Amino acid sequence: MAALRRTALFDFHVKRGAKMVPFAGWEMPVQYKESIINSHLHTREKAGLFDVSHMLGVRFTGKDRVEFMEKMCPVDAKNLPASMGSLSVLTNEAGGIIDDCIVTNRGDDLYTVINAGHEDKDLPHFEKHIKAFHGAGKDIHMEALTGNALLALQGPKAVDVMKKLSSHSFDSMKFMQGAHMTVAGVQCFVTRSGYTGEDGFELAFKKEESEGLAAEICKNSDVMTIGLGARDSLRLEAGLCLYGNDLDDTTTPVEAGLLFVISKARRESGGFIGADVILGQINNKSAARKRIGLIVEGAPARNGAEVVDKDGKQIGVVTSGVHSPCLKKNVSMAYVATPFSKLGSEIGVKVRGKTSAAVVTKMPFVPSNYFRGA
Amino acid sequence: MSIIARATLRATASRAFSRPAAFSRSFAVVTKFTTDHEYVSNNDGIATVGITKFAAEALGDIVFVELPEVGAKLDQKESMGVVESVKAASDVYMPISGEILEVNDMLKDSPATINESPLEKGWMAKIKISNPAEMDEMMTLEAYEKFCADESS
Numbered sequence: 186m187a188a189l190r191r192t193a194l195f196d197f198h199v200k201r202g203a204k205m206v207p208f209a210g211w212e213m214p215v216q217y218k219e220s221i222i223n224s225h226l227h228t229r230e231k232a233g234l235f236d237v238s239h240m241l242g243v244r245f246t247g248k249d250r251v252e253f254m255e256k257m258c259p260v261d262a263k264n265l266p267a268s269m270g271s272l273s274v275l276t277n278e279a280g281g282i283i284d285d286c287i288v289t290n291r292g293d294d295l296y297t298v299i300n301a302g303h304e305d306k307d308l309p310h311f312e313k314h315i316k317a318f319h320g321a322g323k324d325i326h327m328e329a330l331t332g333n334a335l336l337a338l339q340g341p342k343a344v345d346v347m348k349k350l351s352s353h354s355f356d357s358m359k360f361m362q363g364a365h366m367t368v369a370g371v372q373c374f375v376t377r378s379g380y381t382g383e384d385g386f387e388l389a390f391k392k393e394e395s396e397g398l399a400a401e402i403c404k405n406s407d408v409m410t411i412g413l414g415a416r417d418s419l420r421l422e423a424g425l426c427l428y429g430n431d432l433d434d435t436t437t438p439v440e441a442g443l444l445f446v447i448s449k450a451r452r453e454s455g456g457f458i459g460a461d462v463i464l465g466q467i468n469n470k471s472a473a474r475k476r477i478g479l480i481v482e483g484a485p486a487r488n489g490a491e492v493v494d495k496d497g498k499q500i501g502v503v504t505s506g507v508h509s510p511c512l513k514k515n516v517s518m519a520y521v522a523t524p525f526s527k528l529g530s531e532i533g534v535k536v537r538g539k540t541s542a543a544v545v546t547k548m549p550f551v552p553s554n555y556f557r558g559a
Numbered sequence: 560m561s562i563i564a565r566a567t568l569r570a571t572a573s574r575a576f577s578r579p580a581a582f583s584r585s586f587a588v589v590t591k592f593t594t595d596h597e598y599v600s601n602n603d604g605i606a607t608v609g610i611t612k613f614a615a616e617a618l619g620d621i622v623f624v625e626l627p628e629v630g631a632k633l634d635q636k637e638s639m640g641v642v643e644s645v646k647a648a649s650d651v652y653m654p655i656s657g658e659i660l661e662v663n664d665m666l667k668d669s670p671a672t673i674n675e676s677p678l679e680k681g682w683m684a685k686i687k688i689s690n691p692a693e694m695d696e697m698m699t700l701e702a703y704e705k706f707c708a709d710e711s712s
Contacts, residue, residue, distance in 0.1 A: 221646065
């Protein structure tokens with residue numbers, strides 16, 4: 186196994202009492218001194234700071250960047266206003282999902298952040314298609330921003346923390362918008378986005394600034410550093426997918442219930458990789474399985490647990506599951522045969538040989554708190 | 560999240576120990592520990608068993624507990640239940656062979672009791688010991704503390 190990589194904040198995490206674990210090829214904090222449940226609840230009530238430097242920013246320039254991005258994913262880049270971001274998925278020829286990402290139109294480039302451990306998968310994929318574009322005389326250039334670090338500040342108090350550290354006008358910055366700004370004296374590209382369902386921000390900046398910026402943010406008593414443990418329960422309560430669990434190369438955005446990432450314009454224009462399969466599933470309603478949310482009685486049903494119908498016949502599989510600290514119930518994401526995906530369906534999950542009752546439940550499990558305007 | 564599930568019983572806190580509660584009866588209660596981080600408090604042939612404070616702290620917030628059936632006769636090392644933390648599910652093994660006399664039903668509604676009081680309120684089962692000699696192989700508190708310190712380093 187290759188040596189684990191460390192972010193620029195490794196020492197910072199250890200100094201703050203983090204328990205470090207391997208994750209996607211990186212050594213990351215799973216929790217600090219506070220318990221995972223307390224960390225989770227703190228983020229929902231105040232603000233949590235997450236080191237997400239294991240993810241990688243990538244920027245695309247060149248006058249054909251919109252056409253290129255619209256080939257790589259079903260994003261509506263043409264109609265994406267400057268400073269605006271949009272959730273999208275990189276697709277393969279079979280309509281499966283190579284990665285999920287947010288694509289932001291920064292005016293002079295298209296910017297995206299790819300998942301941890303995905304450099305060796307996504308970048309060659311981009312390169313292959315860049316080569317084809319170049320062969321056709323098109324102008325497209327990719328730059329992986331390996332010199333950057335990323336922090337996410339999430340929670341209802343995140344904006345107040347940002348207001349103390351930056352003179353940027355946050356009242357006019359809505360969910361999914363991005364802007365260049367100075368935060369605690371550090372040049373950052375900030376997007377109002379995250380992975381918790383809360384209002385919050387993701388900051389990209391030179392990694393040499395990591396310790397200084399993280400320390401400045403943590404001076405605010407509302408901020409607690411939060412590890413991967415609570416990040417997982419927060420995103421699951423928010424109904425957000427974890428690539429590798431809830432999404433993979435064999436799952437289409439239709440099966441994953443991510444139809445909202447494909448605008449009307451893109452359903453008409455097509456042209457993205459795998460469009461035939463994906464648009465076919467949309468138009469014919471032919472997706473055989475669907476991603477659903479479940480509230481499960483008894484033991485938490487985690488990745489790999491069988492989903493069964495009332496007769497005990499397998500109808501699907503759990504892809505993520507956790508005990509929800511906010512609801513104090515077990516919540517799971519699962520893929521089930523489409524006829525069982527209706528909200529309110531009473532099905533079961535098998536955990537350690539025992540079947541527990543489960544109800545198909547609307548996601549997000551906990552209402553989102555995104556900032557959509559003052 | 561497979562990585563999170565890879566919870567190990569590693570913790571660094573040296574405050575991970577507390578001495579078991581003293582029992583009021585006149586028999587001398589002997590408490591021993593297993594390498595799987597279970598404890599057995601033998602009070603005249605009836606053992607109170609559970610997981611240690613070290614294990615509870617390493618697992619983190621416990622959100623679900625599965626307990627054995629009363630009346631079940633189980634061998635040492637057989638699974639007697641499960642504790643699930645936010646991070647992962649962990650089997651709990653019979654530290655000693657015997658018959659389950661009683662289980663701590665309070666844990667079904669308040670699983671976090673194990674975090675708060677693993678050796679007292681958070682006990683898991685009472686077992687009628689069938690082979691007391693099995694206790695001889697287990698660690699004393701001092702040996703267990705050393706074992707944990709070695710695991711943490």
